[in-house]
Each structure stands twice: as structure tokens, then as C-alpha cells.
Amino acid sequence: MNRLVRLGSLALVFLLVATAGAVAFDWDWGGSIDNTTQFGFSQMYDETQWTQNLRLGLWVTGLQQLNSGGSVTMTAAGSYRFTDERDYIFDVDLLRAVGRYPGALGPRTMLTATLGRTPFRDPTGLVLDHLADGGIVVLALPRTSLRLGAAYTGLLLSPSSNIRMSNIDYTEQGTDDEFFGPKRAIGLLEFGFRNTTLFTLAQMDLRDSDDPGEDVVNTQYFGITGTARFGRSTYWDNLLIVNMGQTETGAAEDNLFGFVVGTGLRYFNEDLRFSRASFRALFTSPYLPVEEFIGFDIDTFTPISEPTLGLVFTPRISNLIFAELDYSLRPFAGPVRGPLDQLQVGTAARAYFRGRFAGFTNDPDFVGQIDPDSDSMYLGTEVELGVATRVLSDLGLGLRTGVFLPGSGDLGAFSSERKPEWVVRFDLSTAF
Amino acid sequence: MQWIRGTILGVLLCVVSLLIVPTASAQSNDALDIILSEQQLTYGSAALLVLSATGRIDEESSFAQAVSRLDAFGWSIADRAAADPVTLGEYSFLLMRALELPGGLMYRIAPGPRYAAREVAALRIAEGTAMVNMSLSGERALRMLGRAMIHAEGGRL
Numbered sequence: 001m002n003r004l005v006r007l008g009s010l011a012l013v014f015l016l017v018a019t020a021g022a023v024a025f026d027w028d029w030g031g032s033i034d035n036t037t038q039f040g041f042s043q044m045y046d047e048t049q050w051t052q053n054l055r056l057g058l059w060v061t062g063l064q065q066l067n068s069g070g071s072v073t074m075t076a077a078g079s080y081r082f083t084d085e086r087d088y089i090f091d092v093d094l095l096r097a098v099g100r101y102p103g104a105l106g107p108r109t110m111l112t113a114t115l116g117r118t119p120f121r122d123p124t125g126l127v128l129d130h131l132a133d134g135g136i137v138v139l140a141l142p143r144t145s146l147r148l149g150a151a152y153t154g155l156l157l158s159p160s161s162n163i164r165m166s167n168i169d170y171t172e173q174g175t176d177d178e179f180f181g182p183k184r185a186i187g188l189l190e191f192g193f194r195n196t197t198l199f200t201l202a203q204m205d206l207r208d209s210d211d212p213g214e215d216v217v218n219t220q221y222f223g224i225t226g227t228a229r230f231g232r233s234t235y236w237d238n239l240l241i242v243n244m245g246q247t248e249t250g251a252a253e254d255n256l257f258g259f260v261v262g263t264g265l266r267y268f269n270e271d272l273r274f275s276r277a278s279f280r281a282l283f284t285s286p287y288l289p290v291e292e293f294i295g296f297d298i299d300t301f302t303p304i305s306e307p308t309l310g311l312v313f314t315p316r317i318s319n320l321i322f323a324e325l326d327y328s329l330r331p332f333a334g335p336v337r338g339p340l341d342q343l344q345v346g347t348a349a350r351a352y353f354r355g356r357f358a359g360f361t362n363d364p365d366f367v368g369q370i371d372p373d374s375d376s377m378y379l380g381t382e383v384e385l386g387v388a389t390r391v392l393s394d395l396g397l398g399l400r401t402g403v404f405l406p407g408s409g410d411l412g413a414f415s416s417e418r419k420p421e422w423v424v425r426f427d428l429s430t431a432f
Numbered sequence: 433m434q435w436i437r438g439t440i441l442g443v444l445l446c447v448v449s450l451l452i453v454p455t456a457s458a459q460s461n462d463a464l465d466i467i468l469s470e471q472q473l474t475y476g477s478a479a480l481l482v483l484s485a486t487g488r489i490d491e492e493s494s495f496a497q498a499v500s501r502l503d504a505f506g507w508s509i510a511d512r513a514a515a516d517p518v519t520l521g522e523y524s525f526l527l528m529r530a531l532e533l534p535g536g537l538m539y540r541i542a543p544g545p546r547y548a549a550r551e552v553a554a555l556r557i558a559e560g561t562a563m564v565n566m567s568l569s570g571e572r573a574l575r576m577l578g579r580a581m582i583h584a585e586g587g588r589l
Binding site: 026027028030061063065071073336337338392393394395430431432 | 537538554555561588
């Protein structure tokens with residue numbers, strides 16, 4: 001009985017403290033409704049492919065301004081998602097506390113600490129761009145910044161997790177048997193100085209490799225990115241990421257060494273109706289048996305989460321050469337805002353090549369359509385047109401259409417079975 | 433770069449304040465001094481700011497007169513005295529009504545402080561965090577007024 005009383009008193013004290021703490025915050029709540037409807041057409045399909053994704057999100061956030069000039073923000077956001085593949089998914093999209101402390105480590109410094117479920121992203125977004133549970137500390141100094149983070153991915157729901165690296169990860173993705181996504185621990189360290197960023201990530205697979213059917217992939221990444229500005233609004237971006245790793249399948253162990261290099265130009269001109277033009281090119285390493293020359297083989301680049309490259313065709317970012325041209329503008333944006341001011345039209349062209357013609361067997365999404373006798377590196381070209389507008393501040397609409405023209409027959413790597421594919425996608429987003 | 437941005441914003445604030453002075457000539461220097469010194473914007477100050485900036489009140493009016501003028505327009509907040517503080521949402525709602533800003537979808541369905549605060553945040557009239565129930569200083573209110581007037585006249589923020 002005494003124990004119950006003590007526990008009750010403790011709970012009451014905790015509740016009072018929590019309530020007092022909550023009262024000190026300014027609270028707000030809201031929600032969003034997002035819908036994506038996509039149609040796919042091709043001679044390869046028996047019928048039109050139709051996918052629907054409806055998401056209803058709710059959020060609550062609390063803000064407390066600190067006397068020091070900083071603030072503490074608590075945010076919780078959850079969503080209900082209906083897709084064709086699953087009737088519903090309830091998920092936690094954000095659950096975090098963010099503390100901002102200006103001047104914490106001297107004048108002109110800003111310390112930001114985030115704890116909870118929050119997005120984790122490397123500076124390029126090519127290795128990791130995903131929600132995870134953990135903490136991030138960012139120290140911003142004049143011209144310099146330091147970011148340190150640690151995360152765990154095993155509490156993400158399996159349908160929401162794109163952390164897929166090993167064969168067993170991909171096998172689980174295709175089944176309904178797993179409630180949670182792959183369990184991985186991630187560490188991130190990033191140092192930025194002026195326009196250059198050095199970063200490293202480490203990812204540890206928490207599966208037990210001794211279990212039957214399990215394969216374990218641990219990886220480490222070392223990257224450098226740099227941006228140079230030309231003129232008023234032209235930027236030249238470059239990146240290099242080296243990927244090392246270790247795989248274990250039962251008693252068999254192997255080492256990985258892959259890389260990705262990239263370059264790109266970005267241009268923005270507000271006076272030319274908010275024109276944005278960009279070009280980027282990426283080369284992600286294929287498997288290259290060069291051990292006799294350099295002492296080890298080069299392997300395919302293995303990111304932690306796969307970035308989305310195109311609207312119609314999105315291969316995995318390994319053994320791939322990718323080039324993209326993108327242009328958009330707001331044709332009705334004049335010196336004074338008009339009713340169609342926010343209307344944006346854009347076009348993009350993307351070219352895909354495999355980095356090495358042999359051994360392109362790591363993308364199960366379309367490996368069956370590759371011509372085994374082809375020695376061409378050309379995979380195909382995608383062209384996209386899009387229009388988007390924010391009709392009202394809380395109502396956005398978008399329409400994108402694209403076609404992927406595969407390189408097939410004598411011209412490309414695909415067999416003649418692979419036909420062009422069209423996609424039409426409609427997006428609607430609103431907030432309340 | 434943060435300090436450069438801060439300096440630019442400071443200069444911008446001064447310029448915007450100067451720009452709105454001819455329009456907001458209803459405010460005497462004393463009234464503006466009082467508003468700028470407020471850590472929490474009061475109801476009377478909010479009323480005087482939005483009504484005088486839109487030419488709805490005489491330039492020599494007091495805070496109490498501004499509040500009673502709000503009553504005449506049907507924009508008053510119930511049980512609120514001139515010296516009581518207003519929230520960012522309440523001030524945004526006054527601002528949107530005085531400048532006749534149309535608002536977003538939800539604001540048109542359910543006009544009020546909640547969606548007015550969202551609107552001023554989305555339009556970048558309110559810089560930084562903008563939550564419906566948070567307090568705001570007189571300086572921030574003046575800066576919001578300047579940006580709202582630029583937006584209402586078709587300018588870009």
C-alpha cells in the first residue's frame with residue numbers, strides 16, 4: 001500500500017511539474033491533407049497503372065522563449081496514410097525537442113540541439129536523407145559550423161523505412177511480416193568552413209549475422225563538398241564521397257570500397273521571372289575487379305537511403321552515371337504580384353548510363369529487362385514537364401508528366417522488351 | 433554571414449519604418465515611442481497601429497479612442513482593455529482585416545486569429561516563428577505592419 005502511495009505521489013509530482021512546464025510554452029496545433037495520384041502508361045503494362053497516396057497529418061508544437069534570447073520548441077506530428085498497397089499506416093512523423101541557444105559558446109555563436117525523431121541528412125542527401133530517432137548538435141560560428149549526430153532506425157515502421165542496404169533489408173521491404181524497419185545505428189560528424197564541408201558517417205547493422213538468412217552490412221562514408229560562386233547567382237557544386245564497408249553473410253566476410261563523384265551548376269535570376277536553371281552529373285562506382293592493380297576491388301556505391309532521381313525512372317544510385325538538366329520559371333511573375341504570380345512551370349531532362357556494362361545486376365527493379373548481350377552503357381533518357389502553383393497560402397497544386405525512353409536494341413543496355421513509359425502525376429496539398 | 437544578415441535586416445526595418453511613417457502619420461512620435469518600447473504589444477497599440485496605417489482614424493487619437501473605433505468596425509476583441517496585451521494571432525487578425533487581405537482557404541472558411549497567424553507566417557509578413565498564442569513586441573508589430581503594407585500593395589517580401 002505504501003508503495004502505491006509513494007508511486008502515486010511521485011506520479012502526481014511529475015504531472016504537476018510537467019503541467020507547469022507545459023503552461024510555460026506557447027502551444028499551437030494544425031494539420032495537413034496531401035494527395036498524390038499517379039497514372040503510368042506503357043505498352044509493357046497490361047493495363048494503366050494507377051496509384052493513390054492520401055495522407056492526413058496532425059501536429060502540435062510548443063515554443064518557450066528563454067530569457068537568454070534562445071528558445072525551446074517541442075513538436076509532435078503524426079499521420080494517417082492510405083495507399084493502394086496498404087489500407088492505412090499510422091505513423092509518427094516528428095517527435096522532437098529543439099533547443100536554440102544563441103551566444104552559448106561566445107558572441108556570434110549559435111548552439112542548436114535536437115533530440116527525438118527528426119530528419120537526418122548528410123550535406124549531399126546522397127548517402128542519407130531519412131527520418132531517424134536520435135540527437136543532433138549543431139554549433140555555428142562565424143564562417144564555421146560543426147554538426148554531430150547519432151541515430152537509430154529500428155523504431156521506424158517498416159513501410160515507412162527506406163533504409164535498405166542488405167539483401168535481407170530488401171526482402172523484408174517486400175513483405176508485410178516486419179513491423180519495424182531495419183535496425184541500424186548511425187553516426188554523423190560534419191565540419192563546414194566557408195563553402196567547403198567535410199563529413200563522415202558511419203552505419204552499423206544491428207542484425208545478428210549468425211542468424212540463418214541474415215546478412216550484415218556495416219558502412220562508413222567520408223565526403224567533401226564544395227561550392228564556388230560565380231557572378232551574382234551562379235554556383236558550382238562539387239562532391240566526392242568514399243564509401244567503405246564490411247559485409248558478413250554467415251561465416252563469409254568481405255570488404256567494400258565504393259565512391260561517388262559529382263559536379264553541378266546552379267543559376268537563379270529573379271529578374272528573369274524567377275528563372276532557375278541547374279545541371280548536375282553524378283558518377284557512382286560500379287564493381288571493378290582491379291585488385292591486381294591497386295590491391296583491392298572497387299565495389300558499387302552503397303548509400304544508407306536511396307535518393308529519388310527521376311519521376312518515371314529511379315534506379316538505385318550504384319553503378320550509375322546520371323546527368324540532369326533542369327529549368328523552371330514563373331512566367332506571370334512581374335514587378336507587381338498578380339493572381340498567377342505563383343504559377344511555376346518547369347522542365348527537366350535526365351540521362352542514365354550504367355557505369356560498367358558487365359555486372360549491372362544489382363537493381364532488381366529492372367535487371368530482368370537488361371539485354372545480357374549488350375555492351376552499351378546507355379540506359380535511357382527521361383524528359384519531364386511540370387506545372388505547380390500555390391493557389392492560396394494553404395492550398396498547393398502540382399501536375400507533372402514525364403516519359404522515360406529506354407536505350408534498347410542496338411542503342412542501349414535494355415532489351416527490346418523494355419518499352420517507353422509515361423507518368424502523369426497530380427499533387428494536392430492543403431493545411432488546416 | 434549571420435551578422436551581415438542581421439545588419440541588413442536592421443537597415444530594412446529602418447527603411448520600412450520610414451516608408452510607413454507618411455502613411456501612418458496618425459501616430460505622434462510619443463505614441464510610436466510607446467509602441468516601440470512595449471515588450472508585449474497592447475490592445476490599444478495594436479488598434480492605433482492598424483487603424484492609423486490604413487487611414488481609419490485621426491492621427492491625434494489616443495489608444496483608448498483607437499480601441500473604441502475598433503468597436504465601431506466590429507473588430508474588437510471581447511473583454512479586452514486598451515492596456516491588455518494581444519497575441520500574435522489577434523494582431524495578425526486585426527492586420528488582415530484592416531488591410532483587407534483575402535487570406536488562405538482556411539482563413540476564408542473560419543476567419544480568426546489562428547488562420548490569420550498562419551497567413552502572416554506563410555506570406556512572410558511575420559518573420560521567424562509565428563504562433564497564434566505567442567506574444568509579440570511593439571517593434572515586431574511595427575515591422576509586421578510595414579511588411580503587410582508592402583504585400584497589400586503588390587510588393588514582394
